[in-house]
């Protein structure tokens with residue numbers, strides 16, 4: 508995961524106050540993270556880390572577009588991402604993440620936020636995502652339509668009907 512080393516945030520090393528990070532994440536980021544929902548996209552990510560007594564507040568801002576597969580035509584479509592998320596972290600004995608608070612081992616004191624950035628982006632993808640009407644890939648739509656009747660044909664040859672037919676045929680004898 509060397510590719511994601513630039514997403515390390517040195518919590519222990521920072522003095523009280525605020526530190527800002529800015530990243531532009533692109534396709535190579537998504538291929539390194541290997542998340543299930545997003546394989547391509549471009550996002551501008553801004554992170555402001557605020558250190559207060561004994562804790563850290565990490566405020567992420569994501570702005571850009573990711574590519575996801577359209578539910579209707581299975582071709583890629585752009586999904587705009589604009590999100591703001593806050594994470595809280597503190598230093599402790601061993602790593603823990605309960606969703607609200609991340610405990611970062613104090614020996615290391617470094618938190619890699621690559622996966623957090625990925626998750627914040629993935630959260631913005633609507634459950635059902637389709638192209639606007641008429642914008643679906645024509646090629647894919649035609650291909651899918653030609654598959655549909657074949658599926659129906661298969662359904663009509665339900666093996667149970669063949670069994671029933673055998674019984675009926677036997678009764679006739």
Ligand SMILES: [Zn+2]
Pocket residue numbers: 577578579580581582584637638642643644
């Ligand atoms: Zn589509």
